[in-house]
Amino acid sequence: MNDEQQQLEDIRQRIDALDQELQTLINERARCAQAVAHIKERSGTGGKVFFYRPEREAQVLRRILDRNAGPLSAEEVARLFREIMSACLALEQPMKIAYLGPEGTFTQAAALKHFGHSVISVPLGAIDEVFREVESGNAHYGVVPVENSTEGVVNHTLDTFMNSPLQICGEVEQRIHHHLLSREPDIDRIRRVYSHQQSLAQCREWLDAHLPRVERIDVSSNAEAARRAAVEEGGVAAIAGDLAAERYELPALVRNIEDEPDNTTRFLIIGKQSPGPSGKDKTSLLISAPNKPGALYRLLDPLFRHQISMTRIESRPSRRGMWDYVFFIDILGHAEDAQVAKALGELDEVSTLLKVLGSYPMAVM
Numbered sequence: 001m002n003d004e005q006q007q008l009e010d011i012r013q014r015i016d017a018l019d020q021e022l023q024t025l026i027n028e029r030a031r032c033a034q035a036v037a038h039i040k041e042r043s044g045t046g047g048k049v050f051f052y053r054p055e056r057e058a059q060v061l062r063r064i065l066d067r068n069a070g071p072l073s074a075e076e077v078a079r080l081f082r083e084i085m086s087a088c089l090a091l092e093q094p095m096k097i098a099y100l101g102p103e104g105t106f107t108q109a110a111a112l113k114h115f116g117h118s119v120i121s122v123p124l125g126a127i128d129e130v131f132r133e134v135e136s137g138n139a140h141y142g143v144v145p146v147e148n149s150t151e152g153v154v155n156h157t158l159d160t161f162m163n164s165p166l167q168i169c170g171e172v173e174q175r176i177h178h179h180l181l182s183r184e185p186d187i188d189r190i191r192r193v194y195s196h197q198q199s200l201a202q203c204r205e206w207l208d209a210h211l212p213r214v215e216r217i218d219v220s221s222n223a224e225a226a227r228r229a230a231v232e233e234g235g236v237a238a239i240a241g242d243l244a245a246e247r248y249e250l251p252a253l254v255r256n257i258e259d260e261p262d263n264t265t266r267f268l269i270i271g272k273q274s275p276g277p278s279g280k281d282k283t284s285l286l287i288s289a290p291n292k293p294g295a296l297y298r299l300l301d302p303l304f305r306h307q308i309s310m311t312r313i314e315s316r317p318s319r320r321g322m323w324d325y326v327f328f329i330d331i332l333g334h335a336e337d338a339q340v341a342k343a344l345g346e347l348d349e350v351s352t353l354l355k356v357l358g359s360y361p362m363a364v365m
């Protein structure tokens with residue numbers, strides 16, 4: 001054995017020893033999670049035990065991001081710990097997560113990013129089906145898209161909250177990279193492109209520049225687009241992401257064709273739980289005001305006076321009468337924070353309806 005081979009042998013022995021230590025430590029961590037589960041079971045009231053604790057997970061991940069010294073990137077280390085926590089939680093209780101499917105959608109990617117891979121994820125055909133699956137208790141949590149940085153809000157998700165008892169217990173931000181997927185290796189022979197209308201919109205400039213005469217067909221999801229591109233003959237392509245490419249074994253002809261490089265979609269985690277404060281939280285509100293001059297001004301005034309930052313405001317028809325609107329407002333802070341609690345108390349007095357849709361940890365990764 002020469003010097004080089006000896007060095008390699010030594011390093012690999014060190015890696016073996018470290019792996020053994022890591023394995024012991026990870027199992028010790030898992031035993032701690034089991035012990036936590038027993039405490040939760042004992043202290044659960046009325047049979048309602050929440051094993052998943054979004055605020056605690058956010059704190060764990062934030063600490064990991066803060067203290068990371070490399071050479072692995074903070075995001076990469078956090079992703080590894082995400083999976084360790086996912087496996088620990090599965091030991092406490094196997095989690096069933098409903099998401100807007102089919103398999104291969106960006107919503108599935110968001111669900112896996114948030115809960116890790118040790119969950120049972122169930123694709124459903126529509127946003128209200130995801131709500132119903134969680135309301136009925138068939139799934140512990142649900143994942144639905146709520147807004148995209150290029151294309152704006154997902155109205156259907158907001159509207160479904162109007163009549164749902166579910167709470168928002170988390171959010172996930174997912175960078176959306178679209179690829180042109182096709183079995184046809186020659187881009188000049190592409191005749192038809194399938195995708196979801198939001199994705200076609202997010203890639204409009206690229207399509208105008210590179211495939212101006214190609215037919216664009218909007219279908220129910222990116223994953224459905226990929227499925228069609230995989231089975232149909234003759235110059236067919238799809239615009240979809242990595243998960244769909246993998247699921248339907250489609251090569252990427254051109255990667256990252258989205259017009260905005262920061263194209264990001266925000267997803268919500270819905271459930272029956274109200275997480276405690278994590279230190280960095282958001283609160284989502286559904287508010288309606290009397291239909292008279294200055295109504296919106298009066299709604300915003302308590303937020304201003306208590307120095308609460310608003311990160312989003314959307315208005316939607318209330319469906320209770322013509323030109324009657326409700327507002328969806330996101331603010332920074334948790335409903336249990338003193339300032340937020342004061343502002344909410346005052347908001348309650350000036351609104352005709354105030355529903356706290358949830359206080360939850362801000363997206364970590």
Ligand SMILES: O=C(O)C(=O)C[C@]1(C(=O)O)C=C[C@@H](O)C=C1
Pocket residue numbers: 033036037051052053054056057060084085086088089092
């Ligand atoms: O701290 C807890 O409550 C745990 O159950 C442990 C743990 C973890 O693995 O760190 C697992 C699941 C929870 O969602 C949060 C954290």
